[in-house]
Amino acid sequence: MKYVFFFSLVLLLAGCATMNKEECEVADWRAVGYQHGAKGQSATAFDNYQKDCSKHQIKADFSAFKLGHQQGINEYCIYERGMELGRAGANYNNQCPSSRYEGFEDGYFAGLIRYCTYDKGYELGVRGAAVNANCPHDDFREFSAGHAAGYVRFEMAQDIRELEDSLHALDDQMQLELDFIADSEALIVSDKSSASQRAKALEDIKIHRIALTDLGRQHRKLEKQLARLQAQFNDY
Known part of the structure; x- marks a missing residue:
């Protein structure tokens, strides 16, 4: 039972660099250190443990x-x-200096070769992610080429979204102009409208139709741009 308690305590401490009084009293410091080392973590967690335990004069x-x-x-x-x-493209763990752990270093670079490929670079680029610094251009040119190609596609997708947003905004503005025109036309045919109100409504209709024509021109222009960009995107 005592062994189970100590084992559970070590697992608890491995996930949290803090201790209460009871944990400080029963801590197996060698086991605690081992748990951190076995996970590739630094020994700096001890500083926190030391501070926690010193509060209890331990x-x-x-x-x-x-x-x-x-x-x-x-x-x-x-x-x-x-x-x-x-293979995960992660940073080299500085707890494993190459001067002492050549096997770890060899494994790391063997993994990078499998990670730093054209396809992985393209995957990152098309998501708009930054180049992984662990795949330097001079050593992994295919990775860099893939990232550049993917990033071009990412930027094209962004441009398409921006054009689509602009078209939606124009649609909303055109609808507002149509609503203004409809309101003015309703005012003209209303029995309750005065002559001056009808005259003003006619002028408003002219103004809103001019605005609607201009918006329609902008809309058609953006539609053509979007169609060209979508074609380039599909052919890329």
């Missing part, structure tokens, strides 16, 4: 923590873990 054992942490790091910084990070 001394945290850095030597034990550091020993466990190093053991965890040794198990983390292996070829397979490096490959996993590389």
